Amino acid sequence: MTSLMPFDPERASSPTRWRRAVWTSLGLVYLFVWPASTVFGHGHSTGESVVRLVALLSYAASYIGLIIVNNPWTGITTRSAYVMLGVTAVLAIAYPIVFGANWVGLPIYLGVACAMTLPPRWAGRGVIASTALTFVMCTALGAEGGTLALLTFETLTVGLLMLAFRTSRILVVELREARGEVARLAANEERLRIARDLHDLLGHTLSLIVLKSEVATRLADRDVARSIAEVNDIEAVARQALADVREAISGYNQRNLTDELENSRGVLAAADIEVTVKTSGAPLPDQLDGLFGWAVREGVTNIVRHSRARTATISVHRQGATAVLDITDDGTAGEEPASTSGNGLRGLGERVALSGGTVEAGPRADGGFRLTVRAPIAAPASREPAGEPAS
Template sequence: MSGNGRLTRRQRRRLRREHGRPGPPGPYALLPWLLMGLGSFSNLFQGETPSPWIGGAGLLAFNSLYISVVFRGFVKEKREARATYVLLGAMAVVTFGLAIGYGGSWLLFFPLLSLACGTVLRKRWLVVTLFGLAVSACAIAVWRGDSASTPWTLAYGTFISGAVTSAILTLSETVMELRATRQELARTAVERERLRFSRDLHDLLGHTLSVIVVKSEAARRLAPRDMDAALSQVADIESVGRQALTEIREAVTGYREGSLATELDRARSALTAAGIEPSVRRSGPPLAPQTEALLGWVVREAVTNVVRHSTATRCAFEVDGNPERVRLTVTDDGRGEAAAPAPTPGIGGTGLKGLTERLATAGGSLTAGPGPAGGFVVTAELPVDAPGEENDDPASPPTLGR
């Protein structure tokens, strides 16, 4: 679609080829209506028209202007150009001159002029112009008294020709634009699902691999001294791997639900294996699934950063809630802001930035930065019953890394 939301001729042709459905009629569909001028053409050859050279020139000029205006009317850029309105005005001058000068069959040029107006004009200007043409055609027919049809029939035909032409073209163009919009929405849905899937896999694998590496290192250190403890770490690695496979399957199907309690349990295990002492304190009312999922991702992101960057020895998780809002605070005693390369001012790096945007969509907030006593502090606040995101999975994670 063009920048103004309208379809170009090339796009309309492509859509018709792709779908095999009728689109807006082309300008050639309006050319057969020029046969209405055969009566005037016949009068010229039969010598019934005074000054036949003037009449012939007028007939040639009218047909040329009609074809030019109709073809320009099917291209939006040309239809709205000043030259098109100049040609339409010249066509109106020729029509009035021939109708007043010759009457009879020449009055049938009024419906043709109306039809050309229907291809160019829209909305209020179209109604005003068609009404003026209909009244003028009726008045000239009454004044001349030699119209090929009754004045009222001529007036009605003049008005309805332009109105129906404009209505058909507008409706057809709207249908084509709706088809293009539907295709665009389908492409957007596919892109959104790809983005969700890539984010989920990135976060799931990043966190899981970090835990596996930490536990593998712990098992290697423990093996020479305590084989049972080392085997326990290996069992944890197996459990983490199986859980990762389950989460990846759920991510593929799009039905993965996060759990704050589950993430806190995993955080304890990962931090303990990394030699970091965890502590958890939780209070407050039960949380909605969307809130649980979002806070679970905050815990996962915070733990991943603590294990990767902080060199901390302790990490505390505190969940406080009231009937309206809940707050999660994650505090470590590590290197603070220096633990994350190139942090984003005020909210950390890309991972925490993505979480900030996601929580803001759900009516919450996220702050992250050095703590007053050192270390790094991540604070998330959400409504107890946080709404899900309208066009995305509320449990879908942002990109990893501070």
């Protein structure tokens, strides 16, 4: 139970407070049995009866006032609630002393007030203190043994019962808030996944479209046929991008390593980059195959965008129980620190981390840039398939 739970104004709105006051005040009916039954009897003068009536009403008013200013379901005790609880406690002590043993039942309501007002970690102690007060008051005012036992037992049991009820309600409130927080975090996570998947899907394709558009523009004056071919390629790539987005939305898109390696040859060739692809070992599991497919796409996209390289190498092999993807180039992107911290590599790192792997990206000692992805072949279960974008 926490006393640091944020206060919810809706749960403490005026209609809710008054509704709570009406229902809780029904318990005050016992005041009209004892000590109310003695207000106008026992040979009291009219003045004494009026004083006792005013005292009884003031105690009822302080108790109801405490209910109105306090919201027990938040676990937070406000300053006004402490003040009203203090007033109720003073009256519960003073009135039995002033008016006699017929008023020793007032601490029962004080026990309930403590259970419903004090911070949860102090409420139980408040109930015990109210029980002790009932016992001391009954003893000091000469209450009969049966009355002493009955009132002491009622103060303890009713107070603990209300504390248990309050605790269960606070837990329900906390559970609802926790569910709301989980839903909010899940929505944020889903937004991050969608952003990452859109980057992975469209970043590569749009880069290729820009590259082929530049080639088509340069060839327009001297080689119309090849320029038209490049434009046709742009159309094909755009259609494929549209299909990829539709598949991603439907949740069926799966990046295949073999397809991505083959696609990378055409992309790099279009950028006049000579590429060497090396693969060894048995085929990777489907999840890891998809993960490395995304990594190849991201690595090739970065080479085309940033590297100004002449050659590139893509290597896939195994090291014991670990699969390794290594993408290198001889370009100048390694001289630009920002190239290692883009959204694509960050998103790739998140994907690989979900599969228990690591990503290393940075300049090589002999020039160029290196992207290395390592992941266990027997990958742990992750929250999302590594090669499958969010639906």
